[in-house]
Amino acid sequence: MRLMKGLTIASIKKHPSLIPLFFFVGSGCLFAGLYTLRLCLYSPDVSIDRKNNPFPYLKWDPTHQYKLYSPIRDYSKEEFPKERPKID
Amino acid sequence: MSTNVVMADKQHQLRTAPFDARFPNQNQTRHCWQNYVDFHRCLKIKGEDYEPCQYFKRVYKSLCPNDWIEKWDEQIENGVFAGKI
Numbered sequence: 001m002r003l004m005k006g007l008t009i010a011s012i013k014k015h016p017s018l019i020p021l022f023f024f025v026g027s028g029c030l031f032a033g034l035y036t037l038r039l040c041l042y043s044p045d046v047s048i049d050r051k052n053n054p055f056p057y058l059k060w061d062p063t064h065q066y067k068l069y070s071p072i073r074d075y076s077k078e079e080f081p082k083e084r085p086k087i088d
Numbered sequence: 089m090s091t092n093v094v095m096a097d098k099q100h101q102l103r104t105a106p107f108d109a110r111f112p113n114q115n116q117t118r119h120c121w122q123n124y125v126d127f128h129r130c131l132k133i134k135g136e137d138y139e140p141c142q143y144f145k146r147v148y149k150s151l152c153p154n155d156w157i158e159k160w161d162e163q164i165e166n167g168v169f170a171g172k173i
Contacts, residue, residue, distance in 0.1 A: 057118065058122075062108075083143050
């Protein structure tokens, strides 16, 4: 099968400037895919198993950090306000 | 509602719903829903006159659009509310 120039190892050697292209486009695609997967599995707004786990966020305690980068809020110090009654 | 306090003047303290780590994103729809359901669960578990249950009521009154609150109140009266209370 004849592929485009640049998709076989031999032609990469002739056009090495394509390597950074593959690297950056590849890592971009990988990041997009992995982040979408993280959203599917870990986001509080997504429920995969609607019968057994309809509200995944109910299992989180107040110190659970979902955000990847949280410069303004230290989640380990978060707690429910004292006036909130315990009804779990 | 004790953690976010803004002094307006000497007589009134303005407060709003505090941060909840279970709902960290911009979409606070579920935050509103959960507090509405929790208020009614609190009334059911602790009894109708338990004052601390009003915490949930204050939170959902801050967060939820009034249309939704009226609609859900009607649904509860008619027995067709979708949440588990």
